[in-house]
Amino acid sequence: MAVPLCQKKAEFFRTLGHPVRIRVLELLGDGPLAVHDLLENIEIEASNLSQQLAVLRRAGIVTSTRRGGTVLYALAGPDVVELMRAARSFLTQILHGQADLLGELRDEPAAAGRQPATSAV
Numbered sequence: 001m002a003v004p005l006c007q008k009k010a011e012f013f014r015t016l017g018h019p020v021r022i023r024v025l026e027l028l029g030d031g032p033l034a035v036h037d038l039l040e041n042i043e044i045e046a047s048n049l050s051q052q053l054a055v056l057r058r059a060g061i062v063t064s065t066r067r068g069g070t071v072l073y074a075l076a077g078p079d080v081v082e083l084m085r086a087a088r089s090f091l092t093q094i095l096h097g098q099a100d101l102l103g104e105l106r107d108e109p110a111a112a113g114r115q116p117a118t119s120a121v
Contacts (some may be wrong), residue, residue, distance in 0.1 A: 015059040020044060020052045022084075024073070028062060029081045032074035 016022060023042050027033060039049060053073060056062040061080060062073050075081065 012059070015055060015107055017063065018052060018055075020049065021056055024049075024052060024056065025061070025075065025084055028075045030085060032065075032072040034070045034072055036070075038073070069115060 018026075020042060024038060035046070035049065037055070038053075039046060042049060053062065053064070057064060057073075061076055061095060063076050065072050065074070074085055
C-alpha cells in the first residue's frame with residue numbers, strides 16, 4: 001500500500017524538526033562544507049553533529065562526498081535553500097504581526113481592558 005503524500009510530508013517536516021539540522025541546512029545553503037567547518041559554526045559535540053548529518057543524509061536532504069580524508073556535505077538540491085528562505089519569510093511575517101498586536105496593546109489605555117460597572121436594578 002502506498003504511503004499517502006500528507007504522511008510523507010509530515011515525515012519530511014519531522015526530519016527538519018531539530019535546531020541543529022536547520023542550522024546545518026542554513027550553512028550548507030552557501031555551498032558544500034566539511035564537518036570541521038560545520039563544527040566551527042555549530043557549538044555541539046562532533047558525535048551529535050554526525051548523528052544529525054546522518055538523519056539528513058538518510059532523508060535525502062543532504063549528500064556527502066569524500067575528498068581525500070575530508071567528507072564534504074552539500075544540499076541535495078536548491079529547493080532546500082528556497083524552503084529555508086520561505087520559513088524565514090513566514091516567521092518574519094508572524095513576528096511582525098505579533099509586534100503590531102503588542103504595540104496596540106501597549107498603546108491601549110489601561111482602563112479599556114476593564115469591564116464596565118453594572119448598576120443595581
